[in-house]
Amino acid sequence: MDSGLEHPFDLGLVNYHKHPSDANYVVYRFKDKNRADHFEQLLVKDKIWYERSNPEADEKEYYLIAIHKKNFGKTQKLNYETEGKFKKPLIKSGFLRYFFVLFMIALVTLAALGYCRRNVYLEEKTRQIEQGTSN
Structure with a gap:
């Protein structure tokens, strides 16, 4: 796996991590719906397959999007673009x-x-x- 995915401690500095049950996937997490929707639109535009999970009422409000690790390089650029658009x-x-x-x-x-x-x-x-x- 890419060295960018290996984090000994998750301090919340990045918004992605390995999938907890399948090492072939990377999970991006977004705190607000607008960022998750924008990231999803970029994935659709670039024709990258993904799975999305929306938070339920009793969970922490994280929108999760899983992609295959072979697309990590492409999606990382899309992630930076998404974060840049919404950064204050x-x-x-x-x-x-x-x-x-x-x-x-x-x-x-x-x-x-x-x-x-x-x-x-x-x-x-x-x-x-x-x-x-x-x-």
């Missing part, structure tokens, strides 16, 4: 996002300038020590 930005305000980016660029620039100036200072001190005249 970490910082919702456009002003704050651009401010944060500019702030980080300024910090990196200041760090680079400080590094360069410190090298010049160290080279001057090294020259002074080599010449035997230190201040």
Whole structure:
């Protein structure tokens, strides 16, 4: 099986895992119906066979879609596309996002300038020590 499916601990970082009873299948789990429906539409469009399970009233609300492991590479791309479509930005305000980016660029620039100036200072001190005249 692909090394991408081997997870020693399921911390919820990915939304897929091996099928519990059949190692030839991979199960994708989605927390909301919109994501599951979008993923299903992509599977139908790409003509990939799948099985879908909808949650019952007393279960945790996970929509499960099982695919054969031979299609894992294709479905992983579709899964990324689905997650990307429904992903919300970490910082919702456009002003704050651009401010944060500019702030980080300024910090990196200041760090680079400080590094360069410190090298010049160290080279001057090294020259002074080599010449035997230190201040």
